[in-house]
Amino acid sequence: MHLMRVVIDVPVRINVGPIHPSTHGVLRLVVDVEGDKIENMEAHIGFLHRGVEKLLENRMYMQACPHMEKLDYFAPMSYDELYVAAVEQAYGIELKEKAMYVRTILLELQRIASHLASIGFLCNDIGQLFTAFMWSFKDRDMVLKLLEAATGTRMFYVNMRIGGLVRDLPPGFEDSAIELLDYLSKRIPAYEKYLEKNPVFMERNKGIGVISRDEAKNLGITGPVLRGSGVSYDIRKNKPYYVYEKLNFRIQVRNEGDNFARYKVRMLELRESIRIVREALKKMPPEGSAVGMPIRLIGPPVKNKITITERELPRGECMIYLVADPQRPYRAYIRSANFINLSAIEEMCKGQRFADIFSIIGGLDMVMADVDK
Amino acid sequence: MLISSSYSLISTFNSWLSSGNILLNILALIAYGIFISIILSVYDYLFGWAERKIIAKVQLRHGPTYVGKFGILQNLADVIKLLAKEHIVPDTADKFLYAIGLPAMMAISVLLVLVLPFSPYLQATNLALGLLFVLVLLSFMPLFIFVSAYSTGNKFADISAQRSVLMMLSYELPMLIVLASVALLSKSFNIAGIISAQSTGWFVWLMPIGFIVFFVAMLAELERPPFDFLEADSELIAGWLTDYSAPYYALSLFLDYTRMLFGSLIMAILFFGGWSGPFLPPIIWLLIKAVIISLFIIIIRTTLVRMRIDRMLKFGWVWMLPLSLVNLIITYMVFIH
Numbered sequence: 001m002h003l004m005r006v007v008i009d010v011p012v013r014i015n016v017g018p019i020h021p022s023t024h025g026v027l028r029l030v031v032d033v034e035g036d037k038i039e040n041m042e043a044h045i046g047f048l049h050r051g052v053e054k055l056l057e058n059r060m061y062m063q064a065c066p067h068m069e070k071l072d073y074f075a076p077m078s079y080d081e082l083y084v085a086a087v088e089q090a091y092g093i094e095l096k097e098k099a100m101y102v103r104t105i106l107l108e109l110q111r112i113a114s115h116l117a118s119i120g121f122l123c124n125d126i127g128q129l130f131t132a133f134m135w136s137f138k139d140r141d142m143v144l145k146l147l148e149a150a151t152g153t154r155m156f157y158v159n160m161r162i163g164g165l166v167r168d169l170p171p172g173f174e175d176s177a178i179e180l181l182d183y184l185s186k187r188i189p190a191y192e193k194y195l196e197k198n199p200v201f202m203e204r205n206k207g208i209g210v211i212s213r214d215e216a217k218n219l220g221i222t223g224p225v226l227r228g229s230g231v232s233y234d235i236r237k238n239k240p241y242y243v244y245e246k247l248n249f250r251i252q253v254r255n256e257g258d259n260f261a262r263y264k265v266r267m268l269e270l271r272e273s274i275r276i277v278r279e280a281l282k283k284m285p286p287e288g289s290a291v292g293m294p295i296r297l298i299g300p301p302v303k304n305k306i307t308i309t310e311r312e313l314p315r316g317e318c319m320i321y322l323v324a325d326p327q328r329p330y331r332a333y334i335r336s337a338n339f340i341n342l343s344a345i346e347e348m349c350k351g352q353r354f355a356d357i358f359s360i361i362g363g364l365d366m367v368m369a370d371v372d373k
Numbered sequence: 374m375l376i377s378s379s380y381s382l383i384s385t386f387n388s389w390l391s392s393g394n395i396l397l398n399i400l401a402l403i404a405y406g407i408f409i410s411i412i413l414s415v416y417d418y419l420f421g422w423a424e425r426k427i428i429a430k431v432q433l434r435h436g437p438t439y440v441g442k443f444g445i446l447q448n449l450a451d452v453i454k455l456l457a458k459e460h461i462v463p464d465t466a467d468k469f470l471y472a473i474g475l476p477a478m479m480a481i482s483v484l485l486v487l488v489l490p491f492s493p494y495l496q497a498t499n500l501a502l503g504l505l506f507v508l509v510l511l512s513f514m515p516l517f518i519f520v521s522a523y524s525t526g527n528k529f530a531d532i533s534a535q536r537s538v539l540m541m542l543s544y545e546l547p548m549l550i551v552l553a554s555v556a557l558l559s560k561s562f563n564i565a566g567i568i569s570a571q572s573t574g575w576f577v578w579l580m581p582i583g584f585i586v587f588f589v590a591m592l593a594e595l596e597r598p599p600f601d602f603l604e605a606d607s608e609l610i611a612g613w614l615t616d617y618s619a620p621y622y623a624l625s626l627f628l629d630y631t632r633m634l635f636g637s638l639i640m641a642i643l644f645f646g647g648w649s650g651p652f653l654p655p656i657i658w659l660l661i662k663a664v665i666i667s668l669f670i671i672i673i674r675t676t677l678v679r680m681r682i683d684r685m686l687k688f689g690w691v692w693m694l695p696l697s698l699v700n701l702i703i704t705y706m707v708f709i710h
Contacts, residue, residue, distance in 0.1 A: 012528055012531065012532075013528075014528045014529070014532075020610060021606055021607055021610060022607040022608070033532070035535060036532070036535070036536070036682055036683065123678065124607060125607050126607070126678050126679060127598070127599075127601070127605060127606075127607050127608070127678055127679025128598075128676075128677065128678045128679070129428065129598060129674055129675060130428075130432055131428075131431055131432050131675050131676060133432075134432035134433055134434060135432070135433065138433055198677070198678060200599055200677060200678045200679070200680050201678045203680070203681070203684055204678055204679075204680075204681060353681055353682070353683060354532065354608065355602075355605070355608050355679075355681050355682065356681070357608075358607050358608055
């Protein structure tokens with residue numbers, strides 16, 4: 001009898017994904033549930049593997065940028081910049097000051113766009129019918145429009161060149177940027193009011209998916225997830241690059257280690273990013289050009305054969321280990337923050353309720369393209 | 374002119390009903406059935422469209438715009454598409470239960486028409502214990518959700534079925550107690566009696582706590598957010614509806630709005646004075662009240678996050694049950710004693 005079968009199979013093993021509305025792409029979770037409680041869980045990845053590292057080995061240095069951007073489609077420019085910075089380090093090229101400021105501004109705007117999207121996704125995953133999602137995506141879109149004005153495309157920018165950028169900031173960029181930042185600094189408290197005064201939102205996030213300080217360190221978690229667990233670690237402060245040293249901002253840390261702490265860290269980082277962009281716009285030298293070198297097929301001689309470049313991306317610390325040949329990378333290893341952060345999901349989900357899996361995925365802010373590479 | 378002619382039509386049918394002639398009785402019931410079908414289809418269709426439009430407005434989108442003026446024919450196009458698609462019955466399904474689950478739920482929803490009157494002259498029966506009949510029909514719903522969910526043999530549907538039992542435990546009892554206090558206050562189990570008892574003041578003013586508890590329980594009964602655990606789209610894909618395709622899925626959508634109509638009608642009758650109101654004919658008043666309540670339910674859907682099922686159980690027993698008891702005691706002490 002059919003009904004009998006259901007009674008006997010306890011715990012029930014369920015495949016969540018790879019085709020599921022809220023696994024942020026193609027994550028497959030094999031979950032053993034007893035009633036509504038998660039007994040055991042196993043994450044399976046690799047459905048979106050494209051072999052980006054191998055692709056990089058078969059391309060000239062500057063042909064690889066579009067591939068890097070597709071790793072994290074919510075912060076493409078950050079990945080682009082990480083790769084170009086790695087190549088610059090291999091060639092030993094120093095940036096002009098103007099180019100450093102422009103890159104900092106664009107990267108922080110990209111971080112704002114990415115964090116806004118993540119807040120929308122979190123609300124969506126815990127079962128709100130796309131309202132916060134649509135609102136935050138509207139605000140993200142305004143940031144994307146500004147980036148479009150600066151780079152020429154809306155999403156996949158390919159705007160970095162060795163030694164600078166493809167083009168200077170357009171005239172009038174500063175005014176429209178400040179206008180946007182004013183608007184966003186009004187919107188962010190509105191989001192907080194809307195979400196944090198909602199008891200159901202708090203209930204679904206407080207105390208869910210707790211990961212302690214030590215566990216987070218042991219697992220190698222980075223980014224807002226790590227800072228939500230009370231570790232004050234941010235590459236922008238700890239190993240500063242570009243002009244972050246000259247700018248005044250703080251690392252935002254929360255000690256709870258739960259889903260709400262991760263959300264809150266992102267909210268606070270949005271404010272910090274707005275501060276950084278404002279200050280960088282003020283301090284940016286008015287003269288000079290930010291344009292980098294034109295693309296050449298045969299590069300200058302490689303100065304540093306083996307380099308490691310680290311950057312603080314919106315989802316955490318990413319790293320490229322680059323073994324350089326004159327024309328193309330001999331080997332490029334990418335440490336993606338998402339992949340490492342995902343390794344904590346089994347730890348976080350054990351003992352939680354079935355519905356909490358999705359708030360935890362939302363809190364981790366997964367991008368599966370980045371995990372599977 | 375229209376109103377007076379419809380009144381004469383209704384009185385003709387009523388005279389047929391009371392004539393004792395079986396043939397005329399059947400004719401009158403068929404006419405009433407056609408009338409109910411028209412109201413149901415128009416309401417379901419318009420709310421299917423209005424819900425999409427309202428949610429779109431809240432979410433800064435446009436909603437359907439292409440098919441017909443303001444996209445009003447979009448749902449018709451969707452239903453035609455669903456009916457034209459292949460109906461897939463999963464191998465794991467218990468074929469009989471799978472086939473009867475949704476139609477049975479639809480039938481039970483429509484059976485509510487038997488006791489819910491649209492106006493003093495427009496009702497199928499005038500049961501003395503109409504309120505109890507409503508309660509019985511409402512408590513059949515989770516049972517059939519359970520049956521349909523298990524019949525598909527899908528594991529997400531299995532979880533949904535388990536949840537439906539938990540949910541029934543959490544909201545059914547407070548709902549029953551609020552209904553008891555309504556009966557206590559009106560000194561009647563008859564629906565018409567309850568409405569006439571509200572001629573001095575709507576029950577929503579006399580027992581606001583009771584109304585709030587009943588409204589929350591009704592949201593849970595209708596599987597509306599924040600209590601849409603059974604269909605939880607971001608968790609269970611579509612819950613008990615995961616393996617229902619094509620025509621059955623269209624039926625489930627139809628069922629959803631039908632249940633919302635009857636939920637709103639019950640609330641309008643029990644708490645907002647039913648058909649009473651000046652100038653307009655009674656049926657218009659009742660429908661206006663029901664539509665406003667339905668719109669409120671839709672707006673709640675756009676803003677609230679889904680609760681967790683275990684919290685719902687706690688919420689039901691820690692808040693709703695004591696509050697409904699408090700409501701019953703206050704009703705007894707203030708208005709009866």
